[in-house]
Amino acid sequence: MMFSVDETLRPGSQSPAQMPDELVPSRYALRVGEIDVLVISDGVFPLPATTLATNADPADLAAWLDDRRQPSDVYKWPLNVVVVRSGGRTVLIDSGMGEEYPDFPRAGGLLAHRLEHAGIDPASVTDVVLTHVHVDHVGGLLADGLKGRLRPDVPIHVAAAEVEFWESPDFSRNTFGGMPDVLRSAAKRFLDEYRSQLRPFDAEYEVAPGVVVCRTGGHTPGHSVVRLASGGDRLTFLGDAVFPDHFDRPDWHNAFDHDPEEAVRVRVRLLRELAQTREPLVATHLSFPSFGRVAVAGDVFRWVPVDWDY
Template sequence: MLSVINTLRQGSPRPEELDELVPSRYALRVGEIDVLVISDGAFPLPATTLATNASPDDLAAWLGDQLQPLDVYKWPLNVVVVRSGDRTVLIDAGMGDEYPDEPRAGGLLAHRLEAAGIDPASVTDVVLTHMHMDHIGGLLADGLKSRLCPDVPIHLAAVEVDFWMSPDFSRNTFGGFPDVLRSTAKRFVDEYGSQLRPFDTECEVAPGVVVHRTGGHTPGHSVVRLTSGSDRLTFIGDAVFPDHFARPDWFNAFDHDPEEAVRVRTDLLTELAATGEPLVATHLSFPSVGRVALDDEGFRWVPATWEY
């Protein structure tokens, strides 16, 4: 059974530090593992990036059902901090300053870590689900980079690092900004290459915190599975976007292998529906804690009830 806690065990912020009128962090416990979901913000993209192989009418119908505009969709951006044993693990790092022409569209992680009372110097490990700029950009931003321990290990799949040495965008179905994705990944490797701890298939980073490579969205895309006693939680990164519960066959514009991404997400959604295990995802509406259910046409997202 998941239980909610007020914050990670490092003291609550003073009232005067709560200077935002929006919720930006949500804490829960998976057995003996403390979990904090932090919103890095939200960034707008053309709505067509959600489903490049969908017909305009089908995509418009889905957006209409969600009461969303038909031209632009704001992608939530969630980061997770996990404390297990004596390890404090940052899972993904948000956008930083990488999103073109939108300085406030994401990039809020450093501020929100501070508001939550988390000193970046206390982070013992960083895990990256993959190397897209909205997952590594925060590590390149001064607000976070200068405050991390200079030798903090960064865990990610080896094939992910290899891919970004010479990235192939030939199977992507979008006309977005590959130059920015490519240059951000290069700067990241140049900055942190000596700290990378690549793994082949999976890696236990902390007690009960296991990173498992799935591929699909990117060659080395990974999920993070938390296990403590009988409790489970999976951070699924970019394996699933909001439209994929109803239409797991839709290609996300940033899938580097769209067909493999469909297979990965379908298998993952099927597994999570069967087990009832809760999940957190990067681009589901904050705090993105919920479960997967089956319905007549596929899958259904069931958000968890907020507890205070």
């Protein structure tokens, strides 16, 4: 069944007419064969623009930002989460930021509110998949909006290498070194809260029919992507394998890459593969709804957003 507000409202929930309107769209539905996909915006997260590229020449980064008419000091990272329905299972892929930054304006951490607006009851989620255990991907599971409303035994699928890393995290390869306390704290609380529900996998795992989570490494040791395939259609959720600047400069190191050089290798491999197959992708930090394709442009790449279907 295709996602829609009317069809996904749970019994006893508010009707769309009773819900306060949002000023901008926050969810985008599409179909991959028989698999229903809903991209949901968790909001945006303003960070220093230098977090986009720690190894960039400051003038080159300033030029990239100016070319996109972005301010030179702050970049608002989009935060996208995906809900997938396949074979009677409802899979939540990542959980957004939650309430991990109470001193920040509430520009992110909106997932629980927007799930409600989409008529999706957290208790209907049969599986959770985490691309990795960074705070903006697990924070929603620590917040009241989802915590306690998910099934108490809902399985959480995450790469075994990711769990092992966060048991004793090593930031020595990270070139930025920023926010380690926040990253460690959120990861520790997540592991303490959900350890009994973790379902670690080594290389890949089919969570639902045609929904396969695959470890890539790079951004974090257990970073994973999610491959969807049904009826000849394909879609890949790239998580944090690619950021907006990486089409033009795939060699730039994101501030939160735990192994920057490996992250570059993973990124280039995935982008070349997707350019060759022309299959669409979605990613956490591309502008909502982050649904598009990638093309090769000489030695770099070109982002090709898919036109919205109204």
